[in-house]
Amino acid sequence: MQRSIRILTILAGLGLSAMAAQAQDFPKINLKVSGGNQTQNLFQKVYKPFFTETLAAKTNGAITTTFGSLEELGLRGPEVLRLLRQGVFDISEATMSYMAGEDSRFDGLDLPGVTVDIATQRKAADAFRPALAKALETKYNTKLLSMSPVAAQMFYCKGDITGLDSLRGKAVRTFNRAMSQMVEGAGGSSVNVPFAEVIPAMQRGVAQCAVTGTSAGNTARWWEVSDHLYALPMGWSMTFFGANLRSWSRLDEKARAFLEQQFAELEDRMWAQAGSDLQDVFYLILxxxxxxxxxxxxxxxxxxxxxxxxxxxxxxxxxxxxxxxxxxxxxxxxxxxxxxxxxxxxxxxxxxxxxxxxxxxxxxxxxxxxxxxxxxxxxxxxxxxxxx
Known part of the structure; x- marks a missing residue:
């Protein structure tokens, strides 16, 4: 019995030593990170646990983050990439379409109706990755870490909508140029309203319809100001995580390799969450x-x-x-x-x-x-x- 206890004590000591050695592999780092909209399932179920729990747990507390959503940081979204380039954040999540005003390449993965299922969208994203990585590095001093969709984008409307013809005469909240052109081609008018301001905009009649993912719309209570959901695929609201290159280059080589591996795993979880949101809505409606x-x-x-x-x-x-x-x-x-x-x-x-x-x-x-x-x-x- 005493021999067994001694063996267990030795094994426990070796385990603690291994954990300590693992923690010593990484210098103490605290990364300033901006996330996306906190109303999204992606934020609550994937981003937040990853940045506030997973990284610290896997490094025994060596790598931690100061993490906040757009709402907590008082940001609207389009300014995130500019702040990341300036080094205000070490790592940021950004919605690609929000950046299209600065570079049209950011609209490349959010063209309405081009990819209508998530498997095809992922193939498109993988093909587009080198072009996006090059644009971010050369123009925005940013290293691409991951990319994924938020969810399939659909119409929340006040008033009956049965097809594109129903958009005629309606003001529709869109958030990229391709969406705006499609709405205007159907006889509607596009309005640029930040996500957090959609409910008051629809209450005041500034917009009669608004486009977003169903998970974000339901969590943000858009159903209080709309009575119809029109499931026409309007894109996927593609996002990416990027790191400021100066901040990235200052990290220890082992820390960079570890973070790249973690973001690759995070990307798979993000795509899985988007697929989960899509299937739930699909079966509930059908x-x-x-x-x-x-x-x-x-x-x-x-x-x-x-x-x-x-x-x-x-x-x-x-x-x-x-x-x-x-x-x-x-x-x-x-x-x-x-x-x-x-x-x-x-x-x-x-x-x-x-x-x-x-x-x-x-x-x-x-x-x-x-x-x-x-x-x-x-x-x-x-x-x-x-x-x-």
Whole structure:
């Protein structure tokens, strides 16, 4: 017994020594980092944990950050690259389209309707990477670290919208030149409104529609000032993380290699999050109009290869699809099962049924959020069975 204790003590000592040696590999560094909009799932689920927890944990506290969102830093977005070039930040996230006024190449990956699925968008991003890296280095004193989409961009509108013709006469909030040209070509007018000011702009009638990703729009409560969501792909709101070259060159060589590896892994997680946001909205909308079985027969052969390539477990995805389909079937105003229940009741009005299902919708949505945040909740049993 005493011998076992001595062995464990020695092993523990060796482990602590290894951890200390690992921490000594990196000098103490604190990086000034600006993130994106804090209303985005990408910020809350990927950026924030990475910069506030992951880097410090993997270096035993050697690499830390002073990290803030655009809102916390009092920034609007378009000025971020200029501040990064000047060395105000060591590392910044920037939305490419916001920079297109300075260089048209930043619009290259956000052309409406050109790439309509996330797998094709990633291929386009990989092909465009050398051109973007060169532009950032030569013109903006910036090293490209990663690039990814926020989410598929769609229309939030006040008033009926069934297609591009419905945009005629409407003022639409856009955030890049290609979007503006498309809206104006359809007979609408584009207005340049910062993300944080969209709700008051739509309340005052400055804009009748606004374009953003569904996760950002829902989190920012755009549904309070709109009543229609039009799922026409308007681009992906591509973003990148870049480092000020002077700050980067001052880092220890081992720290630079470590950060490059970490940002490569971060990029995969960012693409996976964007894919997750897209699939959730897709099935919730489609499920309002179709029964689950035909919906899955039509979509699964197309969606599954994309989901697997984005890094999701197919078992986890199958469970998500079932939950999303069932939620959509009771989601007002056109959830199919609402009308089935009303028909069986044979009395009263449909609004009574809608009020009755709201607690069930809430519990299903809570369950969906929970298994997105903690996939092991649904994966531990399949993994246990597969290991036997």
């Amino acid at each position: 499920g309002c109009f179709m029964e689950p079985l035909p919906m899955m027969i039509v979509t699964i052969p197309i969606i599954v290869p994309v989901v697997v390539q984005a890094g999701f477990d197919p078992v986890w995805f199958g469970i998500m699809v079932v939950l999303l389909c069932e939620t959509a079937m009771i989601t007002p105003p056109v959830g199919v099962n609402l009308y089935v229940v009303q028909g069986v009741r044979g009395r009263g009005v449909i609004s009574d049924v809608i009020l009755g299902v709201l607690p069930f919708i809430g519990s299903l949505l809570a369950m969906i959020v929970l298994i997105i945040a903690a996939p092991d909740i649904v994966m531990w049993l399949p993994r246990l069975i597969g290991a036997q």
